[in-house]
Amino acid sequence: xxxxxxxxxxxxxxxxxxxxxxxxxxxxxxxxxxxxxxxxxxxxxxxxxxxxxxxxxxxxxxxxxxxxxxxxxxxxxxxxxxxxxxxxxxxxxxxxxxxxxxxxxxxxxxxxxxxxxxxxxxxxxxxxxxxxxxxxxxxxxxxxxxxxxxxxxxxxxxxxxxxxxxxxxxxxxxxxxxxxxx
Amino acid sequence: xxxxxxxxxxxxxxxxxxxxxxxxxxxxxxxxxxxxxxxxxxxxxxxxxxxxxxxxxxxxxxxxxxxxxxxxxxxxxxxxxxxxxxxxxxxxxxxxxxxxxxxxxxxxxxxxxxxxxxxxxxxxxxxxxxxxxxxxxxxxxxxxxxxxxxxxxxxxxxxxxxxxxxxxxxxxxxxxxxxxxxxxxxxxxxxxxxxxxxxxxxxxxxxxxxxxxxxxxxxxxxxxxxxxxxxxxxxxxxxxxxxxxxxxxxxxxxxxxxxxxxxxxxxxxxxxxxxxxxxxxxxxxxxxxxxxxxxxxxxxxxxxxxxxxxxxxxxxxxxxxxxxxxxxxxxxxxxxxxxxxxxxxxxxxxxxxxxxxxxxxxxxxxxxxxxxxxxxxxxxxxxxxxxxxxxxxxxx
Numbered sequence: 103x104x105x106x107x108x109x110x111x112x113x114x115x116x117x118x119x120x121x122x123x124x125x126x127x128x129x130x131x132x133x134x135x136x137x138x139x140x141x142x143x144x145x146x147x148x149x150x151x152x153x154x155x156x157x158x159x160x161x162x163x164x165x166x167x168x169x170x171x172x173x174x175x176x177x178x179x180x181x182x183x184x185x186x187x188x189x190x191x192x193x194x195x196x197x198x199x200x201x202x203x204x205x206x207x208x209x210x211x212x213x214x215x216x217x218x219x220x221x222x223x224x225x226x227x228x229x230x231x232x233x234x235x236x237x238x239x240x241x242x243x244x245x246x247x248x249x250x251x252x253x254x255x256x257x258x259x260x261x262x263x264x265x266x267x268x269x270x271x272x273x274x275x276x277x278x279x280x281x282x283x284x
Numbered sequence: 285x286x287x288x289x290x291x292x293x294x295x296x297x298x299x300x301x302x303x304x305x306x307x308x309x310x311x312x313x314x315x316x317x318x319x320x321x322x323x324x325x326x327x328x329x330x331x332x333x334x335x336x337x338x339x340x341x342x343x344x345x346x347x348x349x350x351x352x353x354x355x356x357x358x359x360x361x362x363x364x365x366x367x368x369x370x371x372x373x374x375x376x377x378x379x380x381x382x383x384x385x386x387x388x389x390x391x392x393x394x395x396x397x398x399x400x401x402x403x404x405x406x407x408x409x410x411x412x413x414x415x416x417x418x419x420x421x422x423x424x425x426x427x428x429x430x431x432x433x434x435x436x437x438x439x440x441x442x443x444x445x446x447x448x449x450x451x452x453x454x455x456x457x458x459x460x461x462x463x464x465x466x467x468x469x470x471x472x473x474x475x476x477x478x479x480x481x482x483x484x485x486x487x488x489x490x491x492x493x494x495x496x497x498x499x500x501x502x503x504x505x506x507x508x509x510x511x512x513x514x515x516x517x518x519x520x521x522x523x524x525x526x527x528x529x530x531x532x533x534x535x536x537x538x539x540x541x542x543x544x545x546x547x548x549x550x551x552x553x554x555x556x557x558x559x560x561x562x563x564x565x566x567x568x569x570x571x572x573x574x575x576x577x578x579x580x581x582x583x584x585x586x587x588x589x590x591x592x593x594x595x596x597x598x599x600x601x602x603x604x605x606x607x608x609x610x611x612x613x614x615x616x617x618x619x620x621x622x623x624x625x626x627x628x629x630x631x632x633x634x635x636x637x638x639x640x641x642x643x644x645x646x647x648x649x650x651x652x653x654x655x656x657x658x659x660x661x662x663x664x665x666x667x668x669x670x671x672x673x674x675x676x677x678x679x680x
Contacts, residue, residue: 198500206492213457213488223464230469237473256385257475264389267324271398 115160122153151235155228162221173208177201295508303523310524313354315366321406325381326399334369339640341440342374342407342416348423352535353377355619358528362620364629371633378403382537388475390540393565396430404438413642415440422446433573441639443579446586446615448593452555455590457489462552471541479536502526558596574601579635580608586615
């Protein structure tokens with residue numbers, strides 16, 4: 103098969119990441135100094151988190167494009183002969199059936215591959231990192247200065263509540279047992 | 285001819301849209317019931333018996349945390365619960381509810397040794413019995429297995445329905461995906477893992493069929509004969525059934541984060557349950573403690589819980605009375621498919637009836653006209669043995 107556009111796209115992404123790692127990343131990860139060093143260091147970490155998410159997104163999207171292209175080629179091969187001449191509505195239905203079956207099977211095969219599992223895992227991990235970073239920044243720079251409750255604080259209360267509930271349940275059980283043994 | 289066909293397709297679409305614009309009313313979980321116990325968001329539901337004298341040992345159905353229990357009572361003619369009531373059983377179901385932020389720290393131990401245990405105790409007290417039957421479905425089956433291993437003294441019979449016990453299977457896509465997931469990051473970010481997050485994973489299993497073809501198929505099945513009144517009734521019923529299922533699929537409760545973390549890491553990633561190494565708050569789940577009669581029911585074409593994930597249960601437990609049933613259906617079809625009412629429920633009932641006596645001597649009394657039923661139970665056992673052999677062949 104001739105070299106597809108996706109391989110070139112992949113190469114472009116790889117080069118872009120390598121370039122970033124060799125240049126910009128060093129700059130943004132440089133230790134901060136001065137009175138605002140703690141805050142700036144935390145904020146600058148967001149660049150790497152975002153770049154990691156972009157890189158994982160690029161990998162995933164290029165692999166998806168590759169799979170869909172593969173499926174499209176399979177569909178073309180299957181219907182090449184049938185689509186000659188007059189195209190009737192029945193043929194549209196047949197085309198739809200071939201299309202859905204081929205795409206579905208190709209994607210299912212891809213979903214079972216180690217490549218997809220690794221892509222999915224990486225993309226998901228970087229997405230969680232990025233979302234968590236955004237939330238931390240929101241808490242640090244907006245909610246705390248405005249004296250508003252943060253998710254972290256609510257979680258602390260929820261944990262306390264959970265522990266208390268559990269203790270109450272255990273004590274209730276013990277009281278019930280003691281009453282029964284009287 | 286081509287014009288006619290185009291017209292027919294347009295009519296199907298038009299009729300379908302008309303029906304969707306004025307959707308027929310539909311309801312789910314209609315079997316009469318009462319709530320007899322609540323704890324936090326969990327509710328214990330008791331179904332009103334359908335016969336005057338039920339089999340002595342009641343059944344507690346334990347459903348998964350993912351999706352809702354009412355798939356077992358989706359509609360009157362597709363209800364596992366109704367069928368079990370008609371077979372003379374006293375049926376209870378745990379409704380786990382919809383966890384919120386306050387539930388993020390709930391653990392597997394809280395579910396198994398807390399909510400499930402308290403429900404069992406409640407039923408035991410209510411019925412004046414020492415033991416009850418557990419019927420665990422999917423993840424609820426896994427919970428029931430854990431419970432039966434930790435509290436065998438409370439379980440008369442264990443029935444597992446499409447329940448995974450061995451998570452190291454390469455046949456299930458979910459098993460493969462779970463291995464690559466950084467579960468800690470998901471739980472640390474979300475706290476309560478959104479039902480939509482899990483739904484997107486289920487849709488990704490076969491996105492084109494589940495997001496396009498299913499809806500194309502819905503319009504395609506619409507009948508467009510204006511002179512046929514029964515066709516419009518069939519259309520309405522079809523749309524009602526479609527909407528019921530659609531509601532169930534996307535009615536996905538969020539997951540308590542710590543439970544999700546432990547279930548994914550200890551079961552899906554480390555496969556500790558089948559190795560007898562799963563630890564619930566200091567208590568090791570040893571499957572060898574399971575000595576009660578066990579019926580393991582599987583769906584041959586299950587894409588979520590492959591048979592490989594359920595078959596090892598039989599060898600992992602100590603029970604001498606254990607049977608396996610395999611039905612040629614899928615993970616959901618086993619509850620709502622055509623075989624569910626005709627084959628699955630009757631066979632489970634036939635297996636349970638002789639084991640639903642508190643003294644363990646069988647429910648049926650000689651001379652009461654039940655000999656035929658006992659013979660039928662024997663026939664059933666033969667059939668089950670055949671299916672075990674079939675399951676083993678499948679495994680190979």
